[in-house]
Amino acid sequence: MITDWNVLSDNLQLILSREALCRAVETIAGQAEILAGEMEVGTLADRGGADALRLLAAIVRVTGQDGLGAAGHA
Numbered sequence: 001m002i003t004d005w006n007v008l009s010d011n012l013q014l015i016l017s018r019e020a021l022c023r024a025v026e027t028i029a030g031q032a033e034i035l036a037g038e039m040e041v042g043t044l045a046d047r048g049g050a051d052a053l054r055l056l057a058a059i060v061r062v063t064g065q066d067g068l069g070a071a072g073h074a
Contacts, residue, residue: 025064029057
C-alpha cells in the first residue's frame with residue numbers, strides 16, 4: 001500500500017482526485033434526496049425544503065460531472 005501521495009504520478013493523482021470528487025458529488029446529492037424524501041413522508045418538518053433539496057441534488061450532479069471533464073484534460 002502506498003502511504004505517500006507525492007509518490008504517485010501526477011496523472012494518477014488527478015485520476016484519484018476526480019474519482020473522489022465524483023463520489024463526493026453523489027454523496028451530497030444522495031443525502032439531499034434522502035432528506036427531501038424524509039420531509040415528504042413527515043419524518044422531518046417540511047418548510048418548503050424538499051424541492052430545494054432536489055434542486056440542490058440536480059445542480060450538484062450537473063455541475064460536478066461537467067466540471068470534472070476527462071482525466072488528463074484539466
